[in-house]
Amino acid sequence: MYDSVLIRYGEIGTKRDNRYIFEDQLLSNIRAALADLGEREYAKTYGRMYVELKGDQDLVVPRLQRVFGIVGISPARRAELQLDEIKQVAQAVFADARKKGKGPVSFKVEVRRPYKHFPLQSPQIAREVGGAVLEEADSEVSVDVHNPDIRVDIEVRAEGAYVYAQDFGGPGGLPVGTSGRGTLLLSGGIDSPVAGWMAMKRGVAISGVYFHSFPFTTDRAKEKVLDLAAVLARYSGRMDVHVVHFTDLQKAIYEHAPAKLGVTVMRRMMLRIAERIAQEEKSLALFTGESVGQVASQTLNSIAVTNAAANMPVLRPLIAMDKREIVDLAKQIGTYDISVRPYEDCCTLFVPKHPETKPRMEAVLRAEASFDFEALIADALSQTETIKMQPR
Numbered sequence: 033m034y035d036s037v038l039i040r041y042g043e044i045g046t047k048r049d050n051r052y053i054f055e056d057q058l059l060s061n062i063r064a065a066l067a068d069l070g071e072r073e074y075a076k077t078y079g080r081m082y083v084e085l086k087g088d089q090d091l092v093v094p095r096l097q098r099v100f101g102i103v104g105i106s107p108a109r110r111a112e113l114q115l116d117e118i119k120q121v122a123q124a125v126f127a128d129a130r131k132k133g134k135g136p137v138s139f140k141v142e143v144r145r146p147y148k149h150f151p152l153q154s155p156q157i158a159r160e161v162g163g164a165v166l167e168e169a170d171s172e173v174s175v176d177v178h179n180p181d182i183r184v185d186i187e188v189r190a191e192g193a194y195v196y197a198q199d200f201g202g203p204g205g206l207p208v209g210t211s212g213r214g215t216l217l218l219s220g221g222i223d224s225p226v227a228g229w230m231a232m233k234r235g236v237a238i239s240g241v242y243f244h245s246f247p248f249t250t251d252r253a254k255e256k257v258l259d260l261a262a263v264l265a266r267y268s269g270r271m272d273v274h275v276v277h278f279t280d281l282q283k284a285i286y287e288h289a290p291a292k293l294g295v296t297v298m299r300r301m302m303l304r305i306a307e308r309i310a311q312e313e314k315s316l317a318l319f320t321g322e323s324v325g326q327v328a329s330q331t332l333n334s335i336a337v338t339n340a341a342a343n344m345p346v347l348r349p350l351i352a353m354d355k356r357e358i359v360d361l362a363k364q365i366g367t368y369d370i371s372v373r374p375y376e377d378c379c380t381l382f383v384p385k386h387p388e389t390k391p392r393m394e395a396v397l398r399a400e401a402s403f404d405f406e407a408l409i410a411d412a413l414s415q416t417e418t419i420k421m422q423p424r
């Protein structure tokens with residue numbers, strides 16, 4: 033039925049001078065999202081993008097719904113620049129949109145005419161085509177120009193008139209890659225994948241750092257993190273995960289730091305390591321899945337003391353969200369079912385029964401001074417493996 037998809041984008045339009053950077057990135061992200069579905073044509077005109085359909089609307093539309101920067105997705109059908117054909121196509125497009133609802137329905141025809149050589153003007157085309165649609169429709173169909181149930185859009189361009197009446201809606205946000213790179217501390221939990229998704233939504237290209245404490249955490253835990261990264265990659269085209277071997281450092285913390293401070297010291301070590309990796313990959317900020325007050329290590333006190341170990345901004349997209357809101361988002365993104373698989377993460381194993389909710393900086397620094405953590409960090413970094421994940 034449809035031969036192309038018309039894509040509208042939002043916020044990009046407001047970045048006047050850099051507009052082309054945003055548009056180019058969006059187009060390249062759209063191409064990447066559809067690459068494995070076969071060759072097709074892509075076009076960019078009049079502040080919209082067009083993607084050719086090859087009878088594969090059901091595959092293409094869900095993919096586009098994960099490309100940040102897109103706000104509207106409308107399957108369209110092209111008519112030759114000839115009034116009779118435009119009428120026929122509009123009747124078919126309307127009938128298809130109508131099929132989805134039952135009962136009385138109102139519509140209007142909206143015309144744009146960037147191609148000024150077409151002999152009729154927009155209001156005339158709208159009137160003619162509206163009449164044709166009404167003529168062919170049943171008695172429950174009426175015209176309502178102010179608040180129609182269905183809007184039949186016609187865009188008259190040099191190569192044809194594009195007719196569409198549905199909008200599947202896009203995810204909004206900014207194209208991934210237009211806001212620089214960030215490094216996400218990615219655990220197997222519910223929160224950090226959501227934090228990564230939110231950063232991507234604002235255009236940040238994300239790679240993950242996962243702290244693995246084999247054999248205290250099994251390879252199933254690592255697999256889980258990689259599976260999460262593969263889901264996140266659906267939104268960004270790809271995602272690198274740096275797997276840091278954290279066992280020796282974790283053991284040393286357990287041995288040398290007072291039990292109550294173990295988690296705080298561990299988090300600080302994680303930030304230090306993630307920061308080195310971030311610097312290497314020219315990342316501008318770290319991201320975590322922390323939310324204030326969620327657990328002992330996420331009181332404002334703990335966050336403040338942990339934060340001080342990093343020089344780079346540590347951004348926490350979930351900071352003010354309730355667990356329920358985070359869970360809802362995780363389900364929507366597609367990470368939830370993976371996150372709730374039962375494998376322990378490294379932290380649950382070493383977490384004491386009563387972690388300190390108000391760690392004092394001097395006590396933390398004293399604990400850290402009691403062992404050579406720099407050597408252990410260097411060791412962990414040298415053993416880090418990077419795994420490139422593709423969307424799955």
Ligand code: ATP
Nearest residue numbers: 217218219221222223224241242243320321322379
């Ligand atoms: P999550 O669901 O993201 O694991 P959480 O509520 O379980 O979060 P914590 O386990 O306290 O919280 O971890 C807080 C944050 O620290 C995580 O959101 C994540 O960014 C980071 N983090 C924790 N453990 C790891 C790990 N093993 N590897 C990488 N990052 C981690």
Ligand code: MG
Nearest residue numbers: 219221377379
């Ligand atoms: Mg966790």
